Amino acid sequence: MNSISLIALTGVAAATLSACSSESPDPVEQIIVREPGEVAAPARSEGTATTDILAAGSAAFAACASCHSVEAGEPSGAGPNLHGVVGRPAGSLDDFAYSEAMSASSLVWNEGELDAFLANPTGGVPGTSMVAGGVDDAEQREAIIAYLASLSE
Numbered sequence: 001m002n003s004i005s006l007i008a009l010t011g012v013a014a015a016t017l018s019a020c021s022s023e024s025p026d027p028v029e030q031i032i033v034r035e036p037g038e039v040a041a042p043a044r045s046e047g048t049a050t051t052d053i054l055a056a057g058s059a060a061f062a063a064c065a066s067c068h069s070v071e072a073g074e075p076s077g078a079g080p081n082l083h084g085v086v087g088r089p090a091g092s093l094d095d096f097a098y099s100e101a102m103s104a105s106s107l108v109w110n111e112g113e114l115d116a117f118l119a120n121p122t123g124g125v126p127g128t129s130m131v132a133g134g135v136d137d138a139e140q141r142e143a144i145i146a147y148l149a150s151l152s153e
């Protein structure tokens, strides 16, 4: 009996040892897989609420993407590139021909201004050439603005 349990113990010890030695000394703690075009979530720890709102904003931005590029350095399309738009003076990109109204608005796109503009573009900036793309749903505007803000980082 005694010798059998000793053998069993030795077996466990050997298995444990070999398991240890086959492991790499620096285990990879986290692997992040991203699809191309997916929003890069900031690496710092964040609640799921933030992740959800960015995902919702990214999805809702599909309604804007036909006119607006968002990657840094991407040329403007039918509308100006929106990379880093939060905190940017309105009408300030060199590669886009803004309306007179937008150029003269002297707005700076903070979250409140963006919300008002997206709720009603032609009311927010009368005379704007952005005649489509208004968003009625307040939560959707908030998500889109959070998404745009995340692109400035």
Ligand code: HEC
Pocket: 061, 063, 064, 065, 066, 067, 068, 078, 079, 080, 082, 085, 089, 090, 091, 092, 093, 097, 098, 099, 100, 101, 102, 103, 109, 114, 118, 127, 128, 129, 130, 131, 132, 133, 134, 135, 144
């Ligand atoms: C049909 C094309 C079109 C769509 C769709 C559209 N936009 Fe625009 N957007 C424009 C144009 C054109 C301008 C320039 C307006 C001007 O000069 O008066 C503009 C301007 C803007 C600006 C001001 C940028 C700056 O540099 O001052 C913001 C912010 C903006 N759009 C956000 C959005 C968002 C967010 C959406 C989606 C919810 C959206 N737009 C949908 C065409 C579009």
